[in-house]
Amino acid sequence: MSKNKNKNFMHNPILAENIFVPDAEAHVWEDGRIYIYGSFDIQGRRAYCSDEYHVYSSDNMVDWTDHGVSFSLKDIDWIDDKESGYMALYAPDCVYRDGKYYLYYCIPGGKCGVAYSDKPNGPFTDIGQIEHVEGIDPAVFIDDDGQAYLYWGQFDRVRVAKLKDNMTEIEPETAVQPLSVAEHEFHEGSSMRKINGKYYYLFTDTHRHGGKACCLGYAVSDNPMTGFRYGSVIIDNYSCDPKTWNNHGSIECFKGQWYVFYHRSTHCSENSRHVCVERININADGSIDEAEMTSSGAGDFIPADAVVPACYACGLEGNVRIAGDGFSRHTLALTGIQPGDIAVFRYIGFDGENFLTLRIKSDRDCTVEVYIDENLHASAPVKPGNDYAEYDIRIAPIFGKHTVKFKFTGEFESAAFDEFLFKREE
Numbered sequence: 001m002s003k004n005k006n007k008n009f010m011h012n013p014i015l016a017e018n019i020f021v022p023d024a025e026a027h028v029w030e031d032g033r034i035y036i037y038g039s040f041d042i043q044g045r046r047a048y049c050s051d052e053y054h055v056y057s058s059d060n061m062v063d064w065t066d067h068g069v070s071f072s073l074k075d076i077d078w079i080d081d082k083e084s085g086y087m088a089l090y091a092p093d094c095v096y097r098d099g100k101y102y103l104y105y106c107i108p109g110g111k112c113g114v115a116y117s118d119k120p121n122g123p124f125t126d127i128g129q130i131e132h133v134e135g136i137d138p139a140v141f142i143d144d145d146g147q148a149y150l151y152w153g154q155f156d157r158v159r160v161a162k163l164k165d166n167m168t169e170i171e172p173e174t175a176v177q178p179l180s181v182a183e184h185e186f187h188e189g190s191s192m193r194k195i196n197g198k199y200y201y202l203f204t205d206t207h208r209h210g211g212k213a214c215c216l217g218y219a220v221s222d223n224p225m226t227g228f229r230y231g232s233v234i235i236d237n238y239s240c241d242p243k244t245w246n247n248h249g250s251i252e253c254f255k256g257q258w259y260v261f262y263h264r265s266t267h268c269s270e271n272s273r274h275v276c277v278e279r280i281n282i283n284a285d286g287s288i289d290e291a292e293m294t295s296s297g298a299g300d301f302i303p304a305d306a307v308v309p310a311c312y313a314c315g316l317e318g319n320v321r322i323a324g325d326g327f328s329r330h331t332l333a334l335t336g337i338q339p340g341d342i343a344v345f346r347y348i349g350f351d352g353e354n355f356l357t358l359r360i361k362s363d364r365d366c367t368v369e370v371y372i373d374e375n376l377h378a379s380a381p382v383k384p385g386n387d388y389a390e391y392d393i394r395i396a397p398i399f400g401k402h403t404v405k406f407k408f409t410g411e412f413e414s415a416a417f418d419e420f421l422f423k424r425e426e
Contacts, residue, residue, distance in 0.1 A: 384412075
């Protein structure tokens with residue numbers, strides 16, 4: 001099986017497999033491109049975020065440009081040299097006003113600052129700390145009347161306040177608590193949009209999974225500061241990794257289609273988080289339908305005759321996780337696979353493909369069961385070996401768009417899965 005020569009199809013994660021950008025705030029600026037501002041994780045490191053930000057942009061949701069380091073801790077001179085503990089740049093947001101782009105950032109402990117640039121991708125020059133703001137995950141919003149608002153904080157310490165016209169100071173007497181733990185299950189991760197005259201507050205939502213912060217939920221109001229009524233969950237990343245913990249993102253409209261941007265954990269951890277995207281519908285009554293995690297992302301499906309990296313799995317059951325593998329063709333693979341584990345790929349588009357090639361390895365005899373939707377379609381025996389090997393399986397032809405599931409059975413102790421490809425042969 002050859003590597004993809006051109007991954008010219010939409011997929012999750014949306015960036016290269018070895019790039020980890022959680023907490024994505026997506027914005028479309030006057031140039032028509034969509035830009036992503038987020039934290040920057042380091043692969044395999046068991047810590048949230050790093051000391052720098054990157055900005056990514058696209059004009060088609062397929063090809064993404066990395067504009068390089070846009071801002072870093074070394075650009076900040078107001079941080080006390082005696083600050084103790086882990087230092088990093090946590091979730092940012094950006095807004096455009098009067099010819100400048102303002103980047104709002106935060107550090108562990110809850111201090112927030114603002115920087116500016118003449119370009120949406122930076123580099124950004126620090127302005128300084130924002131007084132009277134104490135709490136992570138700043139989000140910024142400018143209303144139709146020109147009034148700007150800053151949101152920040154966790155749990156019941158979440159706040160919103162009006163920003164002064166200079167965009168660098170809040171009006172502290174206007175600060176109020178917009179959401180609550182009791183009413184909204186608010187955790188953190190504020191993000192604000194205005195749609196059809198209503199204010200949509202997106203946030204990390206703990207309604208499910210025993211209080212795990214894996215969902216993005218939303219609340220709606222007629223006011224940008226108060227009166228928010230809980231809506232529902234927009235996206236739930238619970239099945240992305242055995243140890244997933246949090247979620248953080250935003251919604252944005254690009255070329256007439258609304259999307260939710262969110263992240264998925266990897267490496268059996270709360271960290272090393274990939275930025276992902278799904279299409280969403282905003283209904284006539286203002287509600288937003290819950291999106292499901294997919295491998296195809298902003299697209300309708302991944303073509304079956306494309307080489308699909310196993311790290312594009314959108315659902316995992318059991319011990320299996322997406323993790324670094326030095327022998328993978330894609331930097332990451334599905335590793336730690338144990339008997340009974342399942343990997344889900346949603347959606348694959350078929351046009352009569354009748355042949356499947358798998359690249360996989362196992363320490364003992366293993367069987368891979370291939371399900372099309374919920375129906376067992378084929379199975380393949382995998383011989384023990386230390387290196388990846390390719391296995392070819394002739395299958396009944398498949399047509400249409402389907403979920404593909406791989407279930408791993410047998411008496412093996414550990415297996416790894418690198419990629420797969422469907423073909424049509426006479």
